[in-house]
Structures are given as C-alpha cells and as structure tokens.
Amino acid sequence: MGSRRKFNIDLKRKIVQELGSRPVEEVCREYEIQKQLAHRWKREFEVNPSEAFSGNGNIWKFEAKLAEKDRLIGQLYAENALLKKNIALATRLKEEAKQKMRFIK
Numbered sequence: 001m002g003s004r005r006k007f008n009i010d011l012k013r014k015i016v017q018e019l020g021s022r023p024v025e026e027v028c029r030e031y032e033i034q035k036q037l038a039h040r041w042k043r044e045f046e047v048n049p050s051e052a053f054s055g056n057g058n059i060w061k062f063e064a065k066l067a068e069k070d071r072l073i074g075q076l077y078a079e080n081a082l083l084k085k086n087i088a089l090a091t092r093l094k095e096e097a098k099q100k101m102r103f104i105k
Contacts, residue, residue: 007033009053016045 007015011031018027019042028035045052 012041012053013045016042 015027015031015033015038019038024035024038028038041053
C-alpha cells in the first residue's frame with residue numbers, strides 16, 4: 001500500500017478557485033483527487049479562508065481541540081480523585097497514630 005499524498009497549500013487554494021469556474025468532476029480528474037476531498041477543501045476554505053489548510057496536511061479543527069480539552073478534563077478528574085483518596089488515607093493513618101499514642105501513655 002502506498003503512502004498518502006500531501007498537497008501543499010498553494011495547490012489546494014488553486015483547486016478551490018478552479019472549483020468555482022469549472023465542473024467538480026473535471027477538476028478532480030485533472031488533479032487525480034476524489035470529489036469528496038475537493039468538496040471538503042472548498043468547505044474548509046469557505047468557513048475560514050485565512051486559516052484553511054494550515055499544518056502538515058492536517059487541519060486542526062474545533063472537534064480536535066474539544067477532544068483535547070475533554071482528555072485534559074478526564075486526566076484532571078482522575079488526579080483529583082487520587083488526591084482525595086490520599087488525603088483520606090493520610091487522615092485515617094493520622095487518627096490511628098493518635099489512638100496508638102493514647103494507649104501508650
């Protein structure tokens with residue numbers, strides 16, 4: 001299986017511009033890309049032209065940012081639960097130590 005092709009920003013913008021004046025099928029045949037890909041590039045460009053096609057072929061979308069925040073929240077929740085358990089354990093051990101000291105006296 002071959003590696004994925006990467007298209008630079010200039011070529012993507014050129015293809016999107018050509019989609020406005022030529023049929024999608026014709027443009028896709030010329031550049032040997034799928035119609036879905038051409039439509040996605042066009043949609044991404046229409047949503048945010050200044051940041052469209054940024055990165056190494058991967059568009060950093062809102063959903064990806066949201067997923068990253070969700071992972072961070074999950075991690076913080078787990079850390080918080082661990083700290084609460086440690087506090088409860090430390091409190092219990094401290095109380096047990098106090099009770100042992102009472103018996104020793």
